[in-house]
Amino acid sequence: MTSAGYVPYLPVTSQSDIEEIERVPLEARMPGATTYELLSRVAEAQPGNVAIHWLPTGVPSPADRAFTYGELLHRVRQTANFLRRQGNDRHDVVAYLLPNLPETHFVLAGAQAACIVMPLNPLLEPGHLAAMVRAAGVRLLITARGGEFDFLRQKAGLVARAAPGLRVICVDTQDPHPDGFLRRLDACPGDRLEFGYDAQPGDCSSLLHTGGTTGTPKIARSTHWAEATQGWLAAALTHCTPADVTLAGLPLFHATALRVNGIATWAAGSSLVLLGPHGYRNPSAVARLWETIERYRVTTMMAVATVYSGLLKVPIGGHDISSLRFAGAGAAPLPLEIIEQFEKRFGVGICEGYGLTEGCCLSSLNPLEGPRKAGSVGLRVPYQQMKAAVLDDEGAYVRDCDTGEVGVLLLKGPNVTGGYLTGTPGLFAGDGWLNTGDLARQDEDGFFFITGRRKDLIIRSGHNIDPRLIETVLVSHPDVETAAAVGMPDIYAGELPVAYVTLRDGASVTAERLHEYAVERITERPAAPKKIFVIAEMPTTTVGKHFKVPLKCAAAEVAIADAVNDRLPPGTGVRVHAKPDDAQGIHVDIVLVPKPGTDRTAVESVATSLFRSFSISHTLEFEE
Missing domain, CATH: 3.30.300.30 (ANL, C-terminal domain)
Known part of the structure; x- marks a missing residue:
């Protein structure tokens, strides 16, 4: 460790800073090529330092517990040894279906040390989870049981029924059982790995589902090298040291949480404040966040727009939050008004960045020091390429965009996924460039501005509307x-x-x-x-992004109902149900009930022609 910590600070304020950093090859900078190597290096050097402050209620309480780096590494090694004893080798996949627990970190890091880890979203339906488990060839699923988390045990049981050969092991959140996860770990050594550590930088380390705002997960592959370098770079660009304390409230199945609230923290030797099993989704955790920051002298946090918007409603009271030096935002663009109000009210600037699961979560970041540009997601991260380009209708590369011209954002570098398990059509634009599906422009100073999603464009009579x-x-x-x-x-x-x-x-x-x-x-x-339309609550994904699919469905239902009222005979009854459709985006089921006494044949003819005029997938039925 240097005097500055385990990770050197790499200040970036301009494109020239990035180019200067890249004069030194990334391989020459990295202290390890895998996540286990980064963690073990730090944990062995500072075994007594706190790695995790666990807040089981999501707020400061007498039940809080600290786990040292020595304890963390011990449990990670036990987990890796246990998984190998269960017959898993380097290329087998172990999945977990867990809330945010200390054990989730044990499983995450331990599974990467022994095999391949696949975090699963606890809010997905059993049928969807089973399809993912089967696609990945998962042999072992680790979930939770006890109290409010018994629903996860039940869900895991349904998944196992639909995935023959899948074994389920439970983390006990209340009274421990003899066959519980931690009891099983106690039978394994934690001072060493029982097997020769065999992970190579290019080996697959994790499989993460991703769906963005479409809500339809795909399974992206990530390598040890991608995970290690991106975690290390996240720490280096934000000047993380052993003195830092990071607030962790994002769900531990999401790419950002895994890398920022996991790998980056361990690489820097920082401490983590784990905000209970529900993280930011616990209203009490957000309502008492200033108290938590004061109690644990939190220095950095990462959250999404809905969290920062919610915090604007929480009075700071007499709490001292002067320790907080960095607030990061990602997953979805943050309204400029929220950024300005947050900085004005709390004296902390929000640093926006950009990333996606397929790019290992971090591709651009606003400067920690130096000028930031309103509405920008910052400069590209060193050692990866990023540009806006014009693509044809088939998604093939045509040309680079001019300065200030909006195009599709492309990424290239060691962080980029090797593809999805189920195939990669449309994922790459040629020559290794990842098609993010986002629209962006780059200004003359190299700063990127996200302008929308290509698939979210509204096309009105051929006019593209952002x-x-x-x-x-x-x-x-x-x-x-x-x-x-x-x-x-x-x-x-x-x-x-x-x-x-x-x-x-x-x-x-x-x-x-x-x-x-x-x-x-x-x-x-x-x-x-x-x-x-004024609505009570905005639909969001599990990580706080606006979830537009329900809104598109609602809009389609309104459009169909309006068309019936305008075009069909008065008194024609209609039932409309729009639902997501993987192939078509949305599909609408329409049931018409002609008014008694009307010419049914004429109504059917007009209705059939009417709904064919809509460019949406639909089925049409008639009832007496």
Whole structure:
């Protein structure tokens, strides 16, 4: 360890800084090529330092417990040895279905040391989980049982029924059982690995499901080298040292949590404050976050837009949060208003970055020191390439974008996934460049700006509309908390832009007034929303991103119902149900009930022609 810590600080304020850093090969900088090598190096050097502060209730309490680096490494080695004793080798896959527990970290790091780890989202349905387990050839699933987590044991049982040969082992969250996970670990040595450590940098280390805002997970492969380098770089770019204390509230099945609240922390020798099994999804954890930061002298945190928005409602009171030096944001763009209000109110700037599961979670970051640009996700991370490019309709590369020109964001480097287990159509644009599916531009100083999702574009009569153009205007209204724009199916235009908003506490602005507000301020006429809907809660994914699929379904249902009222005979009854569809995006089931006495044949003819005019997948049935 140097005087600065285990990881040297790599300050980046400009593109020239990145180029200077890259004069030294990454291989020459890395102290280890795998996650286990990074952890064991630090843990053996500082076994008595705290690795994890565990807050079982999500807030400071007498039940809090500290795990040292020595204890962490001991449990990780026990886990690795146990998994090998169970017959798993380097290329076998072990999955876990767990909340945020200390044991989750034992399994994560231990499975990577012995084989391949596959974190699973506890909120997915059993059928979906079973399909993923079968696709990956998982032989062992580790889950939780006891109290509120018995539902995970039950869900794991359903998965096992649909995946022949799958064994299930449980972490006991209450009274320990003789066959529980920790009891089994106690029979294994923790002072060493019983097997010759055989992981190579290019070996697969983890399989992570990803779906972004579509909600349809794919399984991406990541290597030991990708995991180790990205964790190490995350620590180096944010100046993490053993003196740092990182707040951990993101779910431990998500790429960012695994790398930032895991590998980066262990590489730097920092401490982790684990905010209970539910993390930021526990309202009490957010409501008392300032108390937690003061109690544990937290220095860094990573969260998403919904968390930072929620914290703006939490008075700081008399709590001392002066230890907090860095607040990071990712997963989805953060509204500029939230960034400005957070910094003004709490004196801490939010540093936005960009990443995705397929790129090992970190591809760009705003400078820790030096100038930041409003709305930017920063400069590319050293040792990986990043550019905006023009692609053709088939996703093939055409040319690089000019400075300031919006194109599809492409990535290339050691961080990029080797592909999905189920195939990689459309994932690469040629020559190893990963197609992120995001739209972006790069300015003359090298800063990137995400402008939207290619698949989220609203196409109105051939005019491409970026949803963020609408959303940015709406969230600038003082009564609006969040906004999401989607395309509503339309017979003539293909799609029309509509928006869904949630309001701040106590606000009473109407949808009509918000529509006027948007139309007055959106200079791109086709982008003016046709309708605005005020809803109680914005759908989000498990990591806080806006989940637009339910909104697209709701918009399709409104469009179909409006078409029935406008085009079919008065009194025609209709039931509409829109649902996600992997192939078509959404599919709409329509049931019509013609009014007694009307010409049923004529109604069927008109309805069939009407719904064929919509560019959406649908089924049409008639009832008496």
